[in-house]
Amino acid sequence: MGYKKPENRGLGHHLSVAPHMTASQLRRDHWTISTRCPRCHLDCWVDLSVVIRLSGPQVTLWNRWARCRRYGCPGRMVFLFTPPGEPKGVFWPMHDPPEARVKATISDDPEL
Numbered sequence: 001m002g003y004k005k006p007e008n009r010g011l012g013h014h015l016s017v018a019p020h021m022t023a024s025q026l027r028r029d030h031w032t033i034s035t036r037c038p039r040c041h042l043d044c045w046v047d048l049s050v051v052i053r054l055s056g057p058q059v060t061l062w063n064r065w066a067r068c069r070r071y072g073c074p075g076r077m078v079f080l081f082t083p084p085g086e087p088k089g090v091f092w093p094m095h096d097p098p099e100a101r102v103k104a105t106i107s108d109d110p111e112l
């Protein structure tokens with residue numbers, strides 16, 4: 001087993017490591033991060049260098065939210081990601097779906 005470039009590791013790999021990736025790892029492997037406000041639908045790119053400067057390189061974005069950037073909107077922005085090697089504009093949510101948590105509690109499968 002040799003080194004594999006991040007863009008060649010495959011979607012399954014990326015989805016399994018996404019919850020554990022720190023901001024500095026996401027930046028190193030060229031993940032695309034954005035935020036979306038479910039209330040006003042504002043989309044913003046996330047500059048990981050800014051995140052690292054403000055919160056440190058070890059911060060993780062999984063299951064986190066940020067206050068909406070639009071004036072007067074009380075919404076909470078959720079993080080979205082595109083792993084390296086995936087098409088631009090295709091995003092996955094950066095949090096556990098409720099159904100996955102249910103699945104994990106009723107199954108002994110260590111992959112879940």
Ligand SMILES: [Zn+2]
Binds near residue numbers: 037038039070073074
């Ligand atoms: Zn908003």
